[in-house]
Amino acid sequence: MSNIGTLFAFVLVSLGVIVLRYKEPDRLRGFRVPFGPVIPILSVVFCVLLMTGLPVITWVRFFCVADHRVGGLLLLQPQAK
Secondary structure, eight states: OHHHHHHHHHHHHHHHHHHHHHHOTTSOOSOOOTTTTHHHHHHHHHHHHHHHTSOHHHHHHHHHHHHHHHHHHHHHSOOOO
8 A cells, every 4th residue: 555655646746846847947946857857757657657567456445545535635624604
């Protein structure tokens, strides 16, 4: 279970790097990665590739836990009056 969660987190971070590069190109960055968006794209591809090799039960548990957490977050939202 921790494998798929960690890989999914890496996918989200890599996609976030790509989005921020295009939405906020002038943002001050602590360091630069060579080859621009190629490294984050490769990161997404390889993480997804590793995720596809995981057993089906891992995917079922991952979606159950994700659904439970998203549902819990939605319940914590203040209700509009």
